[in-house]
Amino acid sequence: MSGHHPHEDAGRTTSPYAARIRAIEALLLEKGVLTEPEVQDGISYLEARSPANGAKLVARAWLDEGFEDLLLSDAKSAARQLGIDPEHPAEFVVVKNTLDVHNLIVCTLCSCYPRAILGRPPDWYKSFDYRSRAVSEPRAVMREFGFELPEGVEVVVHDSTADVRYMVLPMRPSGTEDLGEDELAGLVTRDSLVGVDVPRS
Amino acid sequence: MTFEPGDRVRVLPSKKPGHVRTPGYLKGKAGQIESLIGEFPNPEELAYGHAGLPERPLYKVGFRQADLWDDYEGPAEDYLYADIYEHWLEPGEGGLT
Amino acid sequence: MGGSPGGPIDRSQHEVEDWERLADAINSALGRRGLQTTDELRRSIESLENYRDLSYYERWVAATEKLLVEKGVLTTEEIDDRAAAIRRRWGGP
Numbered sequence: 001m002s003g004h005h006p007h008e009d010a011g012r013t014t015s016p017y018a019a020r021i022r023a024i025e026a027l028l029l030e031k032g033v034l035t036e037p038e039v040q041d042g043i044s045y046l047e048a049r050s051p052a053n054g055a056k057l058v059a060r061a062w063l064d065e066g067f068e069d070l071l072l073s074d075a076k077s078a079a080r081q082l083g084i085d086p087e088h089p090a091e092f093v094v095v096k097n098t099l100d101v102h103n104l105i106v107c108t109l110c111s112c113y114p115r116a117i118l119g120r121p122p123d124w125y126k127s128f129d130y131r132s133r134a135v136s137e138p139r140a141v142m143r144e145f146g147f148e149l150p151e152g153v154e155v156v157v158h159d160s161t162a163d164v165r166y167m168v169l170p171m172r173p174s175g176t177e178d179l180g181e182d183e184l185a186g187l188v189t190r191d192s193l194v195g196v197d198v199p200r201s
Numbered sequence: 202m203t204f205e206p207g208d209r210v211r212v213l214p215s216k217k218p219g220h221v222r223t224p225g226y227l228k229g230k231a232g233q234i235e236s237l238i239g240e241f242p243n244p245e246e247l248a249y250g251h252a253g254l255p256e257r258p259l260y261k262v263g264f265r266q267a268d269l270w271d272d273y274e275g276p277a278e279d280y281l282y283a284d285i286y287e288h289w290l291e292p293g294e295g296g297l298t
Numbered sequence: 299m300g301g302s303p304g305g306p307i308d309r310s311q312h313e314v315e316d317w318e319r320l321a322d323a324i325n326s327a328l329g330r331r332g333l334q335t336t337d338e339l340r341r342s343i344e345s346l347e348n349y350r351d352l353s354y355y356e357r358w359v360a361a362t363e364k365l366l367v368e369k370g371v372l373t374t375e376e377i378d379d380r381a382a383a384i385r386r387r388w389g390g391p
Contacts, residue, residue, distance in 0.1 A: 017355070018315065020363065021317050021324065022320070025324060042325075043322070123308070123310070126354050134300075136301040159224065161283045161284045250369075
């Protein structure tokens with residue numbers, strides 16, 4: 001099996017579905033439908049991915065116009081250039097925030113998210129409330145995250161309805177001219193990559 | 202491809218049952234083609250174990266938020282994009298550019 | 299879903315449990331093997347009658363089970379039996 005967590009062995013898991021997926025795993029392995037290494041790879045795949053990957057892409061784009069161009073035209077190639085494996089059948093597209101336009105990403109139909117880059121989406125992104133309201137009241141949603149857009153900025157919502165996964169390239173905060181690439185990456189939060197907020201400054 | 206960037210289109214109001222990737226809130230709404238994303242197997246058929254071939258064109262389609270929601274709180278320029286399959290689109294007012 | 303009335307967004311994050319990681323992993327492994335597509339999983343999730351009563355990963359598990367049974371890979375009975383045995387091992391009912 002793929003490892004028993006003591007939490008589950010004590011029966012303290014929060015859901016009856018925990019035993020069901022363990023049962024499914026056991027049966028699929030016994031019948032040779034899947035192998036143990038495949039299941040382990042599946043677990044490692046998401047664990048190895050996190051918003052830090054997105055932050056790296058953004059920081060490099062802030063420092064290098066050529067890289068920004070690549071990120072906006074062929075995001076998977078840009079990811080590979082930084083050693084991030086973007087392998088996934090879906091397209092990966094990065095949309096840029098400017099002084100005039102602020103982007104917000106949602107998947108109203110399910111929970112499409114650039115998992116190959118950023119890993120698992122947060123619970124709120126998958127919630128019915130976010131999926132319902134991000135398209136019809138994006139400004140109110142951003143306000144809930146503590147972010148108020150300046151006057152005159154247009155909001156553009158991207159509903160990931162098909163074979164594209166989106167990530168936001170936020171604007172570089174002012175006053176960061178002296179920061180190095182790693183420090184810049186440290187300002188880029190996961191929420192700013194979805195667009196409900198902006199980077200730290 | 203039937204559509205070009207800039208073409209005005211309308212999302213079909215179809216109530217087709219089963220798995221579709223066209224959200225309810227866009228059905229019957231007028232928008233504009235932003236770009237052709239590419240061609241992909243039809244998800245409505247993949248969802249039932251079929252091959253979904255031939256591949257269908259997928260477009261990035263833009264909508265004015267003011268056209269989508271009666272009580273939209275925000276400026277007229279606020280916009281929304283969704284990725285819609287060609288077979289869910291028909292030419293909109295003003296026809297094709 | 300999009301545009302439906304909604305309430306304040308709960309921004310808390312639950313700690314992902316091992317069974318939830320396993321749900322992700324089983325689905326991606328089945329996908330890589332060509333045994334299941336994302337579209338099939340989505341369709342299966344959408345067809346769950348108790349969609350609104352289940353948590354995110356509970357929906358995934360229920361939908362995956364539904365697909366595996368539909369395709370004749372597993373039966374509901376053998377999943378029931380094995381799940382019961384696992385719960386007994388965990389010291390539950």
